[in-house]
Amino acid sequence: MALTRRRLLNASASLGALALPGLRHARAQDAEIRSPGLSTFGELQQPADFKHFAYVNPGAPKGGTLTVQIKNTSGNQNFETFDTFNIYVFKGDGAAGVEATFDSLMAGSADEPNALYGLVAQAVRISADKLTYRFELRPQARFHDGTRITAKDVAFSLNALKTKGHPIYRSILADMIGAEAEGDDVARVNFAPTRSRDLHLIVAGMPIFSAKYYANRDFEASSLEPPLGSGPYKVSRFEQGRFVEYERVKDYWAADLPVNVGVNNFDRVRWEYYRERQIAFEDFKSGKLNYHEEYTARFWATQYGFPAVADGRVKREELPSGSSTGTQGWHFNLRRPQFKDARIREAINYCFDFEWTNKNIMYSAYNRLTSYFDNSDMKAVGKPGAEELALLEPFRGQLSNDVFEDPWLPPVSDGSGSDRTLLRKADELLRAAGCKRDGNQLKLPDGKPFTIEFLDSSTVLQPHTEPFIANLKRLGIDAKIRSVDTVQYKRRFDNFDFDMTSFAMGGSTTPGIELKNSYSSQAASTPGSRNIAGISNPAIDALLDRIARADNRADLTIACRALDRVLRAGRYWVPMWYSGKARIAYWDVFSRPAQTPKFGTGAPATWWWDADKAKHIGMQG
DSSP states (O other), rough: OOOHHHHHHOOOOOOOOSSHHHHHHHHHHHHHHESSSSEESSSSSSSSTTTTTTTTTTTOOOOOOOOOEOOOOTTTTTTOOBBBBBSSSSSSBBBBBGGGGBBSSSEETEEEEEEESSEEEEEEEOOOTTEEEEEEOOOBBBOOTTOOHHHHHHHHHHHHHHHHHHHHHHHTTEEEEEEEESSSSSEEEEOOOOOOHHHHHHHHHOOOTTTGGGGGTTSSSSOOOOOOOSEEEEEEEEEEETTEEEOTTTTTTTTTTTTTTTTOOOSSSEEEEESOHHHHHHHHHHHHSEEEEEOOOHHHHSSOHHHHHHHSSSEEEEEEOSSOOOOEEEOOOTTTTTGHHHHHHHHHHHTTHHHHHHHHSTTTTTTEESOOOTTTTTTTOSOOOHHHHHHHHGHHHHHHHHGSSSSSOOOOOSSSSOHHHHHHHHHHHHHHOOOEEEETTTEEEESOOOOEEEEEEEEEHHHHHHHHHHHHHHHHOEEEEEOOHHHHHHHHHHHHOEEEEEEEEEESSOOGGGGGGHOHHHHSTTTOOOOOOOOOOHHHHHHHHHHOOSSHHHHHHHHHHHHHHHHHHHTTTEEEEOSEEEEEEEOOOOOOOOOOOOTTTOOOOOOOOHHHHHHHHHHHO
16 A cells, blocks of 8 residues: 555645845744644644543453454555565665654554654644744653653654654655754754645654664664564564554653554554464454454355354445545556557456456445545536636646547456457557557557556456456456566566556545645656656646645645646556445454544544453453
């Protein structure tokens, strides 16, 4: 899974003349605004003296063990193995759960997707031009060894991530000029005039490392030495590539802060690694895993008839996810010659029969993705209005005419699995692009055979991909699935060494600078970025910049709609599907708050171990 801004959070004016720096600095300080939190638009929902978020139980007991399988990744993490606890750099396969060992300057609220409240920082002072932020640190903030978290540690962390971190962090922090310590208790962060709208939120959500710890260690190195952190958990046990277990820090310095009340309730959190999906599911059925989120509709419909479900020891629920719809699809690698022509990419779209796949493989559980901002008002609909045209017209000569018409939609089939009408359209597009048939083989305009390799490290999507491939073969395209081990897959993925591959990215209610990592020209040539399609388009770059700097919701929405049109016109992917619900199954050993957050399920972050329930079903924590 990509590094979304939600993970980062849960993880305009010119500078002017520099003739009188001392006077300018004094005036900037005089105009500073002091705040206990940060937000994107408007005011913070919570008052300065709030006690806890509304979606937690402030009296939740501590105890028990949450045991899960890694289902989402960020940075250098890998679904099937790990060889380092440093997840913030490019090298290695990072361990699951490391994020919980580090604190950040501020922490997010699941009721406000774009707001942060004080954690290590008790307040922030913001200059009038919003180019300097001074974070006031709490004197009680401590690393796990008892040493104080100082402004020097904050400055070291931000500067290290900007210059040595994973390419995702380097890209996002590009307009952070730097961070400095003003004594022990104030960390000053300076931004470039070109800064994005939400860069201050991203900086405040970054992990804080110990400068002293890294004084004699290489920040970029892979290491199985658990790093010195300050968060609610620390590494207790692990076996490389098999499991990693974290224990709750009993004397955690920030346990009673409002942002932490009612969360971090488990004494232990254990992440198990599996190379085979079925083995993982058998471990859930036996109770070795006690919480499981199911992403495959056919498994949800067919695999939950085991005794523990029947007798009520295992519960199943479908919960509204509350989060924005992300993107998921088979992405073309435009760095490959066979995908240079948009007509060829559109032809391949005609070969995927979503209607048949949804009914016969996914139990009609999904909706078709048609947009990069589906299920939101940022989705482009109809012809562009005047405000969108104002953003698009400067690039009219560089853009497809489709951009200025109704936005492109993936085809709707007759549900047969091999819609002849659609396949004829695909054949016409391929011929128009210069492809020719040689017997049963389709050849590219340069005379080479048309081949496609779908790269994957799992067989989960094989039932969906095989009918897709069958239709491609009907057109003479030599298509096949190539399944490789996770280490090889990650290496090839990071270096864009594939024809097509499937990928999912989380959505956001307030998209920002993180989109540059997925769609910008710079990211297209940066190994490890999430621009896996290799999209490089000056119009897209301009729209990404507009989105990153939009200072109100209306401008942001218009810019996202314009971007949606351009991306959809490019036929850069074969879009898959979305649900809007989270399918969870769990052993009946948990309790939860009565209220769920507005932007999420709250599961299992706000849950707690219920000793009475566990005793009733004979499960120990």
